[in-house]
Amino acid sequence: MTLDMGQVVRLLPELVERARTDAHQREQRLDEALRLLHAAANDLAGVAHVVEAAETSWALALPYREPFDAAIAPPAELPTDYTVLAVDGSSIDVDRNLPLACFVINLGWMHICYGDKPAACYGSTVDIQPTSDELFMRDNDDPSRETMVRGEALSLLRSVREMAEAAACAARFADERPLLALIDGTLALWNVEKRDLPEAVVTMLRDGPRGARQALDSLRDLAHDHPVLFGSYVSRTGATNVANTLRLLACPDRPHVVCRRCPGKGKGERPCDAVGIASDALLMRALLAPWQRSAVFLPRRPGATSDTWYREAGHEIGFFYLNTGEEIARVELPLWIADDVHRLGLLHGLLVRQARDGMGYPLALREAHEQAVISSTDRQAFITLLSQTCEQSGIPWLISAKAWQKRVRAI
Numbered sequence: 001m002t003l004d005m006g007q008v009v010r011l012l013p014e015l016v017e018r019a020r021t022d023a024h025q026r027e028q029r030l031d032e033a034l035r036l037l038h039a040a041a042n043d044l045a046g047v048a049h050v051v052e053a054a055e056t057s058w059a060l061a062l063p064y065r066e067p068f069d070a071a072i073a074p075p076a077e078l079p080t081d082y083t084v085l086a087v088d089g090s091s092i093d094v095d096r097n098l099p100l101a102c103f104v105i106n107l108g109w110m111h112i113c114y115g116d117k118p119a120a121c122y123g124s125t126v127d128i129q130p131t132s133d134e135l136f137m138r139d140n141d142d143p144s145r146e147t148m149v150r151g152e153a154l155s156l157l158r159s160v161r162e163m164a165e166a167a168a169c170a171a172r173f174a175d176e177r178p179l180l181a182l183i184d185g186t187l188a189l190w191n192v193e194k195r196d197l198p199e200a201v202v203t204m205l206r207d208g209p210r211g212a213r214q215a216l217d218s219l220r221d222l223a224h225d226h227p228v229l230f231g232s233y234v235s236r237t238g239a240t241n242v243a244n245t246l247r248l249l250a251c252p253d254r255p256h257v258v259c260r261r262c263p264g265k266g267k268g269e270r271p272c273d274a275v276g277i278a279s280d281a282l283l284m285r286a287l288l289a290p291w292q293r294s295a296v297f298l299p300r301r302p303g304a305t306s307d308t309w310y311r312e313a314g315h316e317i318g319f320f321y322l323n324t325g326e327e328i329a330r331v332e333l334p335l336w337i338a339d340d341v342h343r344l345g346l347l348h349g350l351l352v353r354q355a356r357d358g359m360g361y362p363l364a365l366r367e368a369h370e371q372a373v374i375s376s377t378d379r380q381a382f383i384t385l386l387s388q389t390c391e392q393s394g395i396p397w398l399i400s401a402k403a404w405q406k407r408v409r410a411i
Contacts, residue, residue, distance in 0.1 A: 108371025
C-alpha cells in the first residue's frame with residue numbers, strides 16, 4: 001500500500017471541520033448573489049455594458065433576450081412522435097511505450113424512436129491514426145512549432161469528431177418527426193487558443209474535413225428542412241460564467257471594472273467576494289425548480305478569439321442551465337436554435353423527457369456512452385493485438401525500462 005491511510009485518517013477530521021465552518025459563509029454569499037441576480041434581472045443593457053467593458057480574466061455571461069433571473073418551465077404540450085439521437089466518444093491516447101505511436105477514437109451513437117412505432121438502433125465507429133503526418137501537426141508559418149495529437153489536443157479532436165458524427169447520423173435519421181440530436185460535453189472549442197496549439201491544429205479543428213464548421217453547417221442546413229434540434233449536454237457542470245458576472249456587478253468600480261486595479265488588491269479579500277460562489281450550479285439550484293431552465297446566456301471571455309470565430313461562422317453559441325432534480329446540467333446550443341422560440345421550448349421539453357427516462361441523465365446519451373466506452377480490458381486487448389501485429393510484420397517493440405519495471409515486479 002503506497003498511501004498511508006493512517007495519515008489520511010488523522011487529516012480528514014480537520015478537512016471536514018473546515019468545510020462545516022465555511023458552510024455559513026457560503027450561504028451568506030449565495031443569498032447576496034441571488035439578491036444581485038434578481039436586482040439585475042430587467043436591466044439587460046446595464047449588465048451587458050458592464051460585461052463588455054470589463055478587463056478581467058474571468059469567463060462571463062452576457063444576457064440574451066430573457067431576464068437574467070428567468071426560471072422557465074418546460075412546455076405543457078409536447079409531441080408524442082419524436083426521435084432522439086446521441087453521440088459520445090472515447091479514446092486511447094498515444095503511448096510512447098507501444099511499438100507504434102498511434103491513437104484510437106471510438107464514437108458510439110444511439111437512436112431511439114418514440115410514439116406509434118417505437119424502435120431503437122445503435123452502433124460505433126473506430127478511427128485509428130497511425131502515421132506521423134497525422135500524429136504531428138505543424139504551424140505553416142513556423143515549421144519548428146509542432147504538436148503531437150495527444151492529451152488535450154486529442155480530447156479536442158475527439159469532441160470535433162463527435163460533432164461530425166452527430167451531423168452524419170442526423171442526416172441519416174431526419175424525417176418529419178422532431179429529432180433531438182445530442183452530444184456529450186461542451187459544444188464549442190472554448191479555450192482552444194489557450195492550449196498553445198499550432199495554428200494548423202486550430203485550423204484543422206475548426207475548418208478542416210470533419211471539422212467544427214462543416215458539422216455545424218450541416219446541422220443548420222438540416223434544421224432548415226427538418227424539425228431538427230441540436231445541443232450538447234454537460235453533466236454536473238462546474239462553469240462559473242454567471243457567478244463571475246455577478247462579481248463584476250458587485251464591484252465598486254463598475255461600470256468599467258479593471259481587475260488589475262482591484263480595490264481589494266493586497267488586502268486578502270476582494271469586494272466581489274461578498275457574492276463569490278464556487279459555481280453557477282450552486283446559484284441555479286437555488287433559483288430553479290426541478291425541470292426548469294434558466295435564461296439563455298452568451299459566454300464572453302475578454303480577449304478570446306474562439307467566441308469571435310463562432311459568431312463570424314454564423315454559429316454563435318449560447319447556453320442555459322437545466323435542473324434535472326438530480327443535478328444542474330449546462331446545455332450549450334447554437335443561437336439558430338435559441339432564436340426560434342418553438343425549437344428552444346421543444347429542446348427543453350424533450351431534454352426533460354430524456355432526463356426523466358434516464359433517472360436524471362439523458363437516456364440516449366447514457367446508451368451512446370455504452371457504445372463508446374473503451375474499458376480497461378479493451379485497452380489491454382488493443383495493446384496485445386497491436387504488439388502481435390507488429391511482431392508479425394517485423395516491427396520490434398522497444399519498451400522502456402521504466403515501463404518494463406511496471407509490468408514485472410522485482411519483489
